[in-house]
Amino acid sequence: MTDQDFMHHLGDVSVSIELETEDMTLNIGPQHPSTHGVLRLVAKVDGEIITDVEPVLGYMHRGYEKISEVRTYPQVTALVNRIDWVSGYANEIPFIVAAEKLMGVEAPERAQYIRVILTEMARLASHLAFMGSFPLELGATTPLMYAFRDRERILDLIESVTGGRFHPNFNRIGGVKSNAGAGKTQKKASQDLPAGFFTETLAAMDVVDASCDEMETLVGGNEIFLIRSKGVGVLPADIAVSYGVSGPILRASGVEFDLRKTEDYLPYDQFDFDIPTGENGDSYDRWYVRLQEIRQSARIIRQAIEGIPSGPLRAKVPLIIKVPKGEAYVRAENPKGEMGYYLVSEGGQGPYRLKIRSSSFSNLSILPWILEGVLLPDLLAVMGSLDFVLGDVDR
Amino acid sequence: MIAELMANFWVVLGLKLGIIGLLVPVSGLFIGYAELKISAHMQARVGPYFAGGRYGWAQLIADGIKFFQKEDLIPDEADRPVFKWAPALVLLSSVSLFLVIPFSDTLVVRDLDIGIFFVLAISSVGTIGVMMAGWASANKYSLIGALRAAGQLIAYELPMVLSVIGVVILAETMSLNGIVEAQANFHLIGEVGTPFVLLQPLAFGIFMISAIAEMSRAPFDMPLAESEIVTGYLTEYSGFRFLFFFLGEFANMFTFSAIAATLFLGGYDPMFFNAPSITGPVWLLMKIALVVFVLIWVRWTWPRFREDQLQRLAWKWLVPLALLNIVITATAKVVF
Amino acid sequence: MEAFGAEFAQAVGASGHTVEHGTLKVRVSNQQWVAAATVGRDDFDLVYLSYVSAIDWANDVAVGDAPEEPVEERFELLAAIGDVTEGRLVHLSTDLPKDGASIATLTDVYPGANWHEREAAEMFNIAFEGHPNLTKIYLPDGFEGFPLQKSFGLLAREVKPWPGDVDVEGLPGDHE
Numbered sequence A: 001m002t003d004q005d006f007m008h009h010l011g012d013v014s015v016s017i018e019l020e021t022e023d024m025t026l027n028i029g030p031q032h033p034s035t036h037g038v039l040r041l042v043a044k045v046d047g048e049i050i051t052d053v054e055p056v057l058g059y060m061h062r063g064y065e066k067i068s069e070v071r072t073y074p075q076v077t078a079l080v081n082r083i084d085w086v087s088g089y090a091n092e093i094p095f096i097v098a099a100e101k102l103m104g105v106e107a108p109e110r111a112q113y114i115r116v117i118l119t120e121m122a123r124l125a126s127h128l129a130f131m132g133s134f135p136l137e138l139g140a141t142t143p144l145m146y147a148f149r150d151r152e153r154i155l156d157l158i159e160s161v162t163g164g165r166f167h168p169n170f171n172r173i174g175g176v177k178s179n180a181g182a183g184k185t186q187k188k189a190s191q192d193l194p195a196g197f198f199t200e201t202l203a204a205m206d207v208v209d210a211s212c213d214e215m216e217t218l219v220g221g222n223e224i225f226l227i228r229s230k231g232v233g234v235l236p237a238d239i240a241v242s243y244g245v246s247g248p249i250l251r252a253s254g255v256e257f258d259l260r261k262t263e264d265y266l267p268y269d270q271f272d273f274d275i276p277t278g279e280n281g282d283s284y285d286r287w288y289v290r291l292q293e294i295r296q297s298a299r300i301i302r303q304a305i306e307g308i309p310s311g312p313l314r315a316k317v318p319l320i321i322k323v324p325k326g327e328a329y330v331r332a333e334n335p336k337g338e339m340g341y342y343l344v345s346e347g348g349q350g351p352y353r354l355k356i357r358s359s360s361f362s363n364l365s366i367l368p369w370i371l372e373g374v375l376l377p378d379l380l381a382v383m384g385s386l387d388f389v390l391g392d393v394d395r
Numbered sequence B: 001m002i003a004e005l006m007a008n009f010w011v012v013l014g015l016k017l018g019i020i021g022l023l024v025p026v027s028g029l030f031i032g033y034a035e036l037k038i039s040a041h042m043q044a045r046v047g048p049y050f051a052g053g054r055y056g057w058a059q060l061i062a063d064g065i066k067f068f069q070k071e072d073l074i075p076d077e078a079d080r081p082v083f084k085w086a087p088a089l090v091l092l093s094s095v096s097l098f099l100v101i102p103f104s105d106t107l108v109v110r111d112l113d114i115g116i117f118f119v120l121a122i123s124s125v126g127t128i129g130v131m132m133a134g135w136a137s138a139n140k141y142s143l144i145g146a147l148r149a150a151g152q153l154i155a156y157e158l159p160m161v162l163s164v165i166g167v168v169i170l171a172e173t174m175s176l177n178g179i180v181e182a183q184a185n186f187h188l189i190g191e192v193g194t195p196f197v198l199l200q201p202l203a204f205g206i207f208m209i210s211a212i213a214e215m216s217r218a219p220f221d222m223p224l225a226e227s228e229i230v231t232g233y234l235t236e237y238s239g240f241r242f243l244f245f246f247l248g249e250f251a252n253m254f255t256f257s258a259i260a261a262t263l264f265l266g267g268y269d270p271m272f273f274n275a276p277s278i279t280g281p282v283w284l285l286m287k288i289a290l291v292v293f294v295l296i297w298v299r300w301t302w303p304r305f306r307e308d309q310l311q312r313l314a315w316k317w318l319v320p321l322a323l324l325n326i327v328i329t330a331t332a333k334v335v336f
Numbered sequence C: 001m002e003a004f005g006a007e008f009a010q011a012v013g014a015s016g017h018t019v020e021h022g023t024l025k026v027r028v029s030n031q032q033w034v035a036a037a038t039v040g041r042d043d044f045d046l047v048y049l050s051y052v053s054a055i056d057w058a059n060d061v062a063v064g065d066a067p068e069e070p071v072e073e074r075f076e077l078l079a080a081i082g083d084v085t086e087g088r089l090v091h092l093s094t095d096l097p098k099d100g101a102s103i104a105t106l107t108d109v110y111p112g113a114n115w116h117e118r119e120a121a122e123m124f125n126i127a128f129e130g131h132p133n134l135t136k137i138y139l140p141d142g143f144e145g146f147p148l149q150k151s152f153g154l155l156a157r158e159v160k161p162w163p164g165d166v167d168v169e170g171l172p173g174d175h176e
Helices: A005-013 A064-070 A071-081 A085-103 A110-138 A140-162 A196-216 A223-229 A236-244 A248-252 A283-307 A359-364 A374-384 A389-393 B001-009 B007-044 B059-068 B081-102 B114-138 B140-173 B176-185 B203-216 B239-265 B278-299 B308-333 C003-011 C033-043 C113-124 C155-161
Strands: A024-028 A042-046 A049-056 A324-335 A338-344 A352-359 C015-021 C023-027 C046-055 C072-081 C088-095 C101-104 C127-130
Touching: A042 A374, A049 A071, A049 A374, A049 B081, A064 A071, A064 A140, A064 A352, A064 B001, A071 A085, A085 A110, A085 A140, A085 A338, A085 B176, A110 A140, A110 A196, A110 A223, A110 A374, A110 B176, A140 A196, A196 A283, A223 A283, A223 A374, A236 A248, A236 C046, A248 A283, A248 A338, A324 C015, A324 C023, A324 C088, A338 A359, A338 C072, A352 A359, A352 C046, A359 A389, A359 C046, A359 C113, B007 B059, B007 B081, B007 B239, B007 B278, B059 B239, B059 C101, B059 C127, B081 B114, B114 B140, B114 B239, B140 B176, B140 B203, B176 B239, B203 B239, B203 B278, B203 B308, B239 B278, C003 C015, C003 C023, C003 C033, C033 C072, C033 C088, C033 C101, C046 C113, C072 C113, C088 C101, C113 C127
Parallel strands: C023 C088, C101 C127
Antiparallel strands: A024 A042, A042 A049, A324 A338, A338 A352, C015 C023, C046 C072, C072 C088
16 A cells, blocks of 8 residues: 555544443442441442442341241330331330230320320431431531430430330330339339429420521521532432332322321321421432421420320230230331331230331332432432431341 | 851751741641631530540640551552652642741741742642542542542632732732732721732632632542542551641641731731731731631531532632632722 | 222232231232232222231241141232322232242332342242342342241250240349
8 A cells, every 4th residue: 555545544534532431330338437337339330420229238137027936025025126226116116006906905095195205206316316417428517416416315305214215115015114113122103204204305395496497597508408419319209109118208209198197006196297298309308308397296295295194004914915816017107117017926925927017128229219320429418318227127 | 156057048948947847747736626626616515625634635646646656557459659659749738838938027938939829839739649649549439539639629729820810910929928018018098908808809719719629628528528438538548647648638727728818818917007027927827717717617517519519619600700800800900 | 998998809809808907908819919919009099019028827837836726838928008198008918839939020010019029039938920130138148048937947046945934034033
């Protein structure tokens, strides 16, 4: 080929260079500062955009359902606190109510009101923990301190009644634990709530309300927080429902559904409260719905304290509890979503089969759907806004 | 005899460098302690309490000693020479800035004619150190952090440079001493000097934002986003290498605040009244303290920007505004 | 709830339904499983999937107490679907044989069934046909055995057998 030909052909050659980049597989977790526990995410990342995410669960699987087959009902009550440990008390309620339904026992009214108060406090504890940890994931460290300071007050109140901050173990079949402190050496007096509990709780509710207002302006009015969370991780209502998402996440997507209004496991129909919903289903809405729910919970607690009747704390049940044969499913509005127990009893001292429907498991299942095409920093904004706890996911 | 010694160039240089060598860690300690205490009180906490008695002033000294005696861990796959030199480069760029800060009209290591130009140039050297750190760590998280840092630092260089040009136009010199003198002599109202922040508020804002981004502090701490990529390019550094980075950050705070104070707040000159030149450092330190307080305040108030929002802020907002500022300043200078 | 239960059972052609302690359970056959869920989702607005799980009915149990009266040995597969307006919940129930249990997947009807079925598969050894990704979800990859089957023993119980009728332990001084 002569030089002339060569130069002639050179003009025909079109060079297209495309930078060949491979997707990087990023392993987030299990030890990571901000997955809420030992969660492992295997993410395929293209630059900063996530193309695929696969959650790997089971690092905290404790085999609750198997274990409850070899435990008695009071023992299971103690275990069940530890499923969603951020809101300890709320885990016990559906289980105890299921057992009570099968036994045909109904807890006295005073016990039910106390259950409502403690459940709503558990909700406050869980949502305040969220209020602190969600801005932390976005980089703001200060709301953490404020939220946990208020959460400590709630935990102190729960501790004054039940003796435990995170794991109250306060429910008994037939009511709540009544013989606090009484034993063989003491007079078997039925001990009620500690002195000053109601006044302290009302004071704490005022503090919580003030804290909510502060959070709303400090965090909700913070420009960077808004641009990091608005429009991030939008979850449409129909997708959410088909995946089994429940709780504040579902309400943030616009579905006005609260099990407290539709189920009868606790006397919520005696109280007046609203169901906050969001419009867009983005991370900001999930944050805002939980903020509103804190206010509503404070409202319920105030009404419960005002209207609490006097009476026994526990219905008469035999010392060794054997629940008659039957099956029941009771579900409750836990702070994280719907928590339910399908209790199959074959007349023994413990359940024959206990299926635990935990809310974070279903809430987490939308992660592959919601994280497609999302930027890497937004991964944490979205995950943080889902507010799940690994104990709830893995059981 | 002392006068003779003082006239000797090398003695004076040695003395000045010795003082700077002492000033870097001491300023780091002070600013670090201020950060711990101020942030604690903003968060309803107390901060360091036990180390050294009631006020915990020995906390950072204890931390420094702790870092020194830690094991020097270098990951197997790491690029050893690059890994070792990265913190040195970052510290180099921070410390070099001390060379031009005027503590008074005579107390300056070297009053360069190209003062501010030198500052801006040397502070970019730190970017190379950051990228070296991320690359040499042989860790995906560090790599992501280094890339983010590189993008961020480069993006915010430009607004910083442009914002300073307005000051240079007004002062007609790039030397830092000259800029302070220009502020002292610029009699806007009466016989008192005018800090340039009053004449260049926009430039001051842009400079502060860019400085926070250059220091990789919140809200611009994406490269070190703790909750996401575990301190990014710093992940694999432990022991005294981490101490170098740490010290570099606080030294950076000091120097950038000093530069901001010199350029915009009047430096070592008290501005509104006269004082003997020997008290120069006092005024400068007070202004530095003010700027450092604002930096700490900003850090603990806002969450961090996302990378693309950060870039958008720099390119779409700060650069055009800085250019606008230059145009206005130049026009005003010619007209008035 | 009884009226709704009857209506629903008729619509899906169920073999029976019960309302016990506030829980509505509708029994369908294996072939009707997916069709029943589809009818529930489309005609009755039961768009919300609560969970999918199973019960192992066995007369010989390695852990816990055996049933009082003999039961028919089978896996009972449960799917709880509900609506998000009034809070109605229907438990679809079908029986599967213990060996070679296999049924069509619900993931086409409810995407959320994906994870629930993975859990049921690894815990009970139930095969879900048509499932996009039937890998282990909780258990580590090399795990042998199916934990929630009644024949799966717990090592701790073999080492220390179940103590029997003990509910409340006495105080430390009581045993003298």
